[in-house]
Amino acid sequence: MRQAGRSLPEYRSLRSGTTMLQACRTPELVTEITLQPVRRHGVDAAIFFSDIVVPLQAAGVDVEIQAGVGPVIAHPVRSRADLDRLAELDPAELADIAESVSAIRAELDAQHPDTALIGFAGAPFTLASYLIEGGPSRNHERTKAMMLGDPQLFSDLLSRLGAISSAFLRVQLEAGAQAFQLFDSWAGYLSPQDYRASVLPHSSQVFADLADLAVPSFHFGVQTGELLAPMSEAGSDVMGVDFRVDLADASSRVQTGQALQGNLDPAMLFAPWEVLRPRVEQIVRAGLEHPGGYVFNLGHGVLPTTDPEVPGRIVEEVHRVSAEILGGR
Amino acid sequence: MRQAGRSLPEYRSLRSGTTMLQACRTPELVTEITLQPVRRHGVDAAIFFSDIVVPLQAAGVDVEIQAGVGPVIAHPVRSRADLDRLAELDPAELADIAESVSAIRAELDAQHPDTALIGFAGAPFTLASYLIEGGPSRNHERTKAMMLGDPQLFSDLLSRLGAISSAFLRVQLEAGAQAFQLFDSWAGYLSPQDYRASVLPHSSQVFADLADLAVPSFHFGVQTGELLAPMSEAGSDVMGVDFRVDLADASSRVQTGQALQGNLDPAMLFAPWEVLRPRVEQIVRAGLEHPGGYVFNLGHGVLPTTDPEVPGRIVEEVHRVSAEILGGR
Numbered sequence: 001m002r003q004a005g006r007s008l009p010e011y012r013s014l015r016s017g018t019t020m021l022q023a024c025r026t027p028e029l030v031t032e033i034t035l036q037p038v039r040r041h042g043v044d045a046a047i048f049f050s051d052i053v054v055p056l057q058a059a060g061v062d063v064e065i066q067a068g069v070g071p072v073i074a075h076p077v078r079s080r081a082d083l084d085r086l087a088e089l090d091p092a093e094l095a096d097i098a099e100s101v102s103a104i105r106a107e108l109d110a111q112h113p114d115t116a117l118i119g120f121a122g123a124p125f126t127l128a129s130y131l132i133e134g135g136p137s138r139n140h141e142r143t144k145a146m147m148l149g150d151p152q153l154f155s156d157l158l159s160r161l162g163a164i165s166s167a168f169l170r171v172q173l174e175a176g177a178q179a180f181q182l183f184d185s186w187a188g189y190l191s192p193q194d195y196r197a198s199v200l201p202h203s204s205q206v207f208a209d210l211a212d213l214a215v216p217s218f219h220f221g222v223q224t225g226e227l228l229a230p231m232s233e234a235g236s237d238v239m240g241v242d243f244r245v246d247l248a249d250a251s252s253r254v255q256t257g258q259a260l261q262g263n264l265d266p267a268m269l270f271a272p273w274e275v276l277r278p279r280v281e282q283i284v285r286a287g288l289e290h291p292g293g294y295v296f297n298l299g300h301g302v303l304p305t306t307d308p309e310v311p312g313r314i315v316e317e318v319h320r321v322s323a324e325i326l327g328g329r
Numbered sequence: 330m331r332q333a334g335r336s337l338p339e340y341r342s343l344r345s346g347t348t349m350l351q352a353c354r355t356p357e358l359v360t361e362i363t364l365q366p367v368r369r370h371g372v373d374a375a376i377f378f379s380d381i382v383v384p385l386q387a388a389g390v391d392v393e394i395q396a397g398v399g400p401v402i403a404h405p406v407r408s409r410a411d412l413d414r415l416a417e418l419d420p421a422e423l424a425d426i427a428e429s430v431s432a433i434r435a436e437l438d439a440q441h442p443d444t445a446l447i448g449f450a451g452a453p454f455t456l457a458s459y460l461i462e463g464g465p466s467r468n469h470e471r472t473k474a475m476m477l478g479d480p481q482l483f484s485d486l487l488s489r490l491g492a493i494s495s496a497f498l499r500v501q502l503e504a505g506a507q508a509f510q511l512f513d514s515w516a517g518y519l520s521p522q523d524y525r526a527s528v529l530p531h532s533s534q535v536f537a538d539l540a541d542l543a544v545p546s547f548h549f550g551v552q553t554g555e556l557l558a559p560m561s562e563a564g565s566d567v568m569g570v571d572f573r574v575d576l577a578d579a580s581s582r583v584q585t586g587q588a589l590q591g592n593l594d595p596a597m598l599f600a601p602w603e604v605l606r607p608r609v610e611q612i613v614r615a616g617l618e619h620p621g622g623y624v625f626n627l628g629h630g631v632l633p634t635t636d637p638e639v640p641g642r643i644v645e646e647v648h649r650v651s652a653e654i655l656g657g658r
Contacts, residue, residue: 139595140596141598141599141634143596144600145600148600148601149599149600149601149604188552189596191572191574191594192575193575194594223552225554225573226573226574227573243520244517244552244554244556245555246520246521246522265520265523266470267469268477270471270473271474271477271478275478276477303468303470
């Protein structure tokens with residue numbers, strides 16, 4: 001469950017006194033924070049603790065994460081000259097990331113040998129939006145204006161960013177991550193037409209870049225119900241589904257053989273357990289109807305004010321229901 | 330075009346020194362602000378200038394609109410006792426609204442007799458979210474927790490709010506508005522299952538309440554591609570479509586005979602005209618393929634930083650293309 005740490009008192013205590021980017025670049029913290037939800041909730045996989053702008057920072061972008069705002073980029077990318085100043089990502093700059101991954105993998109092997117570690121990176125469009133807007137944006141108007149008004153510059157920027165995403169993931173995979181997830185947090189702000197024309201080729205390239213590693217791949221989005229068909233063409237093994245889409249509809253939109261992931265509304269974790277439990281069961285049952293398979297997850301990140309006892313109860317219920325269904329097959 | 334005023338210098342100058350709620354309750358300001366986009370852009374219809382919380386304020390709710398935040402509710406509704414304190418809306422409290430509508434209608438009749446005036450109100454779910462959360466919310470977790478955890482209280486609250494929406498619209502329609510639009514700004518945060526079970530009956534009731542007036546009705550949402558089927562059952566004549574949905578898909582999801590409205594991404598107004606113009610034409614052509622008819626509009630509000638010259642150019646292009654298509658039929 002993405003961002004599961006945010007609701008944990010042990011996460012907040014560990015993070016106290018460090019900035020987000022300091023935490024992401026300190027192997028002892030990354031290791032401990034990645035493992036906290038495994039210990040607390042008994043999940044089947046850990047997702048590498050990082051931030052979407054870490055590979056940009058490693059490539060030399062002047063970025064800080066401001067509390068209550070998010071990433072702030074000192075020099076936004078709005079021209080060819082700005083793009084020319086954006087360097088490639090040298091894997092040597094990611095020695096700390098490799099060290100974190102190795103340490104997590106070693107701890108998992110010792111204590112939770114069946115728990116997988118999933119690598120993390122932002123998708124080219126989401127990284128581009130941060131760089132073009134200079135930070136988080138409600139409407140992504142500068143990004144879309146560049147996408148339509150200077151499609152060559154936009155395409156070149158996304159190519160550069162796709163290579164950065166691929167390099168960031170490769171370091172994690174070579175250090176011991178056994179799968180990866182590409183997060184396109186802002187893709188849901190695009191029409192299917194624009195996604196297909198301007199974004200799909202670059203996300204596809206990331207999956208193609210890493211195909212030689214032959215590890216399971218996940219493709220995440222929110223508000224992407226209408227984009228499931230084109231996003232599923234990018235080539236991941238598993239396609240994420242937010243809470244707005246019926247799993248049966250999602251099932252009909254993705255590629256043959258592709259699995260689905262997600263669908264539980266994070267806000268449902270605030271409902272009483274007697275209401276939440278049957279929802280979890282309903283989603284697991286609907287997910288396992290999908291011929292390509294299903295990975296249980298929330299349809300978005302765990303909300304910070306979530307009762308930290310609830311995700312673990314959900315994990316137990318998912319294990320109970322799925323064992324019942326799969327045992328009966 | 331909703332919120333068209335925000336991008337106009339004449340709007341910002343008129344609003345200077347008044348709060349949003351003061352402006353909404355001052356007939357001279359409401360009249361002038363409603364008419365500004367008609368004069369500037371030559372649109373075929375004006376939408377009544379108001380705010381979604383105006384009828385709540387008129388019903389006695391202690392609410393203010395804080396700059397950069399949005400509506401802030403002094404005493405959120407979280408219990409049966411809170412609901413019991415929420416009064417019905419006495420139309421006598423809306424004398425200023427009736428006066429504003431009459432003045433706008435008189436000005437339109439004198440200067441733009443073919444321009445319709447569309448009444449404005451928030452839908453029960455959107456009003457409920459403000460009341461339960463105490464203000465705008467990213468995740469609506471308290472609202473959803475009440476919806477699932479205390480469905481009777483939630484249903485009673487939405488019934489009360491539906492009656493308030495209906496009363497607010499009836500005052501506008503009886504004073505001269507010739508159509509109305511119900512804005513469910515937050516419905517797109519619900520799954521189809523929850524929308525259908527907990528929200529649809531209350532929005533349907535608003536359309537039923539006003540059926541005796543026999544005026545065209547519009548139903549607005551964003552991020553509602555997956556909700557178009559249940560939302561279209563609420564009974565409006567026209568169903569709004571945001572920019573995330575292909576019009577052909579939307580066409581297949583709504584009721585037979587129901588028209589569509591919207592679809593142009595407001596961020597597209599930042600693209601060069603030579604890119605934007607064919608997009609407008611493409612949308613008008615796709616919209617007019619829909620058998621139930623089509624009303625051109627943006628898929629969401631006009632963004633505040635939009636060049637105020639652009640909406641008028643779009644209106645001209647819509648008139649040109651639609652005349653060409655309809656003339657050829």
